[in-house]
Amino acid sequence: MKQARISTGTQDLPMRWWSDAKTPGAMIGGIVSNAFAAIGSNRQRSILTMLGIGIGVAAFIAIVTLSQGATDSFTSKLGFLAQTITVSRARNATNTSLTLSDRDVKILSQLQHVVAVSPTISDEAEVVFGKKHWSTTLSGVSFSYLQMQNVSIGSGAWWSSEEEQSRRHVVVLGTKVVENIFGQTGIDPIGQTVRIGAQLYHVIGVIEPDSLLGNDGIYVPYTAVYTPSKPNQIAQISIQVDGTDNLDTVQTEIQMRLGQLHHIATDGSGGFDVTEAIGQLKQTQQQLGMLSGFMSSIAVISLIVGGIGIMNIMLVSVTERTREIGLRSALGAPPSAIAVQFLLEALALSIISGGLGLGLGLLMGYGLSSLLNVSFIVNTSSFLIAFGVSTAIGVGFGLYPALRASRLDPIIALRSF
Incomplete structure (x- = not known):
């Protein structure tokens, strides 16, 4: 129908x-x-x-x-920072003689619940290989810095604790540095010797591309560049704790130890800033x-x-x-x-x-x-x-x-x- x-x-x-x-x-x-x-x-x-x-x-x-x-x-990339505490000289510190030293690094590394400690010494530097040269940032850090920053090495290796203690002049290069001083030569940078400032360094590793550390930078053992007599050379100390539950306990202990070492307030205030990276992550x-x-x-x-x-x-x-x-x-x-x-x-x-x-x-x-x-x-x-x-x-x-x-x-x- x-x-x-x-x-x-x-x-x-x-x-x-x-x-x-x-x-x-x-x-x-x-x-x-x-x-x-x-x-x-x-x-x-x-x-x-x-x-x-x-x-x-x-x-x-x-x-x-x-x-x-x-x-x-x-x-996933920065979550590891949730267990990190940083110590740096307070911006409003009245005592200009207060500086972080190698002694602070050793004492803080012995605290309970602390699994890794690394100071950071930063400076501008020029890397020279043959007729090639490249201006970049030099970072003096500890052997445990690799673990703390969750960094991967593209080729070669990071230095060991023994190499750090013996103050060996070894260096790990960022990929951008490698491209600019080795890129057109076809030479494998691992095993080569480069000049940084007035000092020669043995290249032992190259950072993986797109690493959290960045492509443009060089990393050496802090003991190779640390000069005790030079003030404010250590910019900060990074401390990794074994769990977020222990952050507050370790932070309090750090403040007390710094107060004792530098003869400042028992809570460490007025001289050093002790901060938890988890707060910055949440922000x-x-x-x-x-x-x-x-x-x-x-x-x-x-x-x-x-x-x-x-x-x-x-x-x-x-x-x-x-x-x-x-x-x-x-x-x-x-x-x-x-x-x-x-x-x-x-x-x-x-x-x-x-x-x-x-x-x-x-x-x-x-x-x-x-x-x-x-x-x-x-x-x-x-x-x-x-x-x-x-x-x-x-x-x-x-x-x-x-x-x-x-x-x-x-x-x-x-x-x-």
Whole structure:
């Protein structure tokens, strides 16, 4: 049996969704079918409307993916600092004669719960090999610095405790230093001798590219450059504790020992700053979270703008389809069925655009994560949030046009014929 059709001037849709419906399921199926038919009859307008939601969802997914990846990379690469305490000369210290010394390093390394200690002596230096030379930063650190900073050696090795105690002049180079003084020579830097300042050093290792220590820098045993008579040579002492639960205990003990060694207040205040790196880590994580939240709010604004676009197109659709609404009402379609149809049209627009935006967002997130060299993490919650927001926008911004359509007076609507 051929179905009757409604000619509305803007579209030609079957009447089966109320005239042939024998069951609630059939009626709902007809409404859904008609909703998609209405969207298809105005493809260009529907596509432009979906772009707003799709771009908003894509931006949201990309931001969430990128922020989660950045946080994970930050935690995995710098999480070891959570067990680190740093000691440095206080900026507001009144006693200018207070300096950190090799004696402080040895005494602090003997404290309970301390597993590694490294001073840091920093200076500008020029590395020379043959006719090649490169200006960089020299860092004098201990043999345990490699473990404390979670650093990987690309080739060669780090120096040992014995080499440090014997004050051997060995050096580990950053990859950028190697590129600039060995790059075009084809010579393996391991085993070569370079001049740093007035002293010759034996190259024993090269830092792995993209290491946390950075590519541009050189590292030598602090004993090779430490001069006891030179004031403020040790910039800071890094101390690794065996667990975060012991941080406060070790910090208190450090303050007491420094107070005894340097004859200052028993808590060590006024002379040295003793800080836990975990506080700086938490602060950085909070900053990352704030940045992510700010960027997400911009994406939400884009979603709201897209929702307004859906409301606008649905209001225009109600106006264009006044004849159709009047005829359907006159033939017995209940207001609820008319409202549901227009609401489903808005919902379909938002869900389809949300799905497309989700796929685009994942591609954007993957591309940005690869570009910035951070982990690519797909969280199920981001999927749920994206579809949840898309559905909420479809219902929220489609509800008013749907109610407006259902409340049209059939007599007034039929007068538009």
